[in-house]
Amino acid sequence: MTRLIAIITLLNNRQGPKGGLKHEGVYPSYKDFTGFWAWDSWKHAYALAGIAPELAKNNIRAMFDYQDSCGMIADCIFIDTLENNYRDTKPPLAAWAVDEIFRQTSDTSFVREMFPKLMKYHLWWYSHRDHDRNGLCEYGSVDGTLQAARWESGWDNAVRFDSARMLKNNSHAWSMDQESADLNAYLFVEKQCLARLALLLGETSLAETLDDQALQLGNKIRSMMWDERSGFFYDIRIDTKKPVLVAEPNGWIPLWAGIATKDQAYFGIKG
Secondary structure: OHHHHHHHHHHHOEEOOEOOEOOOEEOOEOOOEOOEEHHHHHHHHHHHOOOOHHHHHHHHHHHHOOOOOOOOOOOEEOOOHHHOEOOOOOOOOHHHHHHHHHHHHOOHHHHHHHHHHHHHHHHHHHHHOOOOOOOOOOOEEOOOOHHHHHHHHOOOOOHHHOOOOEEEEEOOEEEEOEEOHHHHHHHHHHHHHHHHHHHHOOOHHHHHHHHHHHHHHHHHHHHHOEEOOOOEEOOEEOOOOOEOOOOOHHHHHHHHOOOOOHHHHOOOOOO
């Protein structure tokens, strides 16, 4: 019953092309959130892939209609484009959604259409949100505000960001001074998905590179973001690499991503 209600809700929140919304998609809520948000759209597309695949594809297309020249995807887009928010983006799960759409539909033409855009978005994180260029990214903003950086994480009121400071990366990119466990776990999954999609398109060398990058990133998360004493994954400070010891649900994302070792996943469980 719960699954049925979820499906009905997704389909009932469908919005066709209108004004600045060039493709159909799904509103998070017709009452309060009448636009398309980036990571909502990735999740909606993933959920719809086996039910309404064309809607799933168009929900992805709608966000990439507004990909900027650097590769960034807007946080949210609206019928009135003056309301579009480019102060920040949202956590990267677009390739994860496209990978699921292919798994459900075997539509290689859609993969071919989206792959260059997905790669550009993935690389944007490393050119605009990796302050010390160590391969671990941070949430940030375009305008240098912590508020927009919080929005970018999708965890607007997270306590782990209460003491964060903003660091300038370039003229239109700022990062928090902490590398986030959830963000880098999402990027790990994106690398794996992009590798599968690259292989599908015959890009063997690129697929191997992405797989190798995923391996390296997973090792960094396991070794640098895991706190042995408390048995949890945490964000870490850019300058000291010490954990931000605020236990929040973001610390579970490395488990979902398949990064955690068996010992880390079962830490503290007896018998």
